[in-house]
Amino acid sequence: MSHDSAVTFRFAAPHEAETIRAIEFEAGLRFVSVGMTGIADAPPMAREIVENKIEAREIIVALDQHATCVGFVMFEPQPTRIYVQELDVLTTHAGRRIGAALIEEVARIARIRQVPQLVLSTYRDVPWNAPYYRRLGFRDIDSPELDAALLARRDAHIARGLDESKRVFMRRDLV
Numbered sequence: 001m002s003h004d005s006a007v008t009f010r011f012a013a014p015h016e017a018e019t020i021r022a023i024e025f026e027a028g029l030r031f032v033s034v035g036m037t038g039i040a041d042a043p044p045m046a047r048e049i050v051e052n053k054i055e056a057r058e059i060i061v062a063l064d065q066h067a068t069c070v071g072f073v074m075f076e077p078q079p080t081r082i083y084v085q086e087l088d089v090l091t092t093h094a095g096r097r098i099g100a101a102l103i104e105e106v107a108r109i110a111r112i113r114q115v116p117q118l119v120l121s122t123y124r125d126v127p128w129n130a131p132y133y134r135r136l137g138f139r140d141i142d143s144p145e146l147d148a149a150l151l152a153r154r155d156a157h158i159a160r161g162l163d164e165s166k167r168v169f170m171r172r173d174l175v
Helices: 014-034 039-040 046-054 098-112 131-134 148-159
Strands: 008-011 059-063 069-077 081-091 117-123 168-172
Touching: 008 098, 008 131, 014 039, 014 046, 014 059, 014 069, 014 081, 046 059, 059 098, 069 098, 081 098, 117 131, 117 148, 131 168, 148 168
Parallel strands: 081 117
Antiparallel strands: 008 059, 059 069, 069 081, 117 168
8 A cells, every 4th residue: 555664554464353453452541541441441343343344455554664563444435435433553653643644545545436535433522533533634523414324323322332422423525
């Protein structure tokens, strides 16, 4: 795919499923610092889900200069957009714009597929959530703007026990 001096990007390989789950778990621990221990305590995605997403080529990994997986983005192609499901970078590699570069990889795929936007759902007030995505060109979607698919996703979040009052859907239009 693309690369800068040290970090390269490619679709995840089947043998990386456990590494991806470990990165997800480690990233979740950051939420302890903002009092959101429920997220930190949550188990990572089921291995089968990760394996299916890898097979579908819907996870991109970031590799450091030693070819070690240090972050990933998981996404879901939809008819008019790509939904960014998860973006995690190891805290040891935070602040290197790896997350931003992973989002750019998804944007590149969207442009190739002629899909005009990226959409995601995130916490409004967690510093590395909504404020971070705003810096990457995402804007909040107001509740009246939510379409049926996003409303269904919000209902699924509520059913899973997420506090949607603290969350926001965001979109980035790709020109």
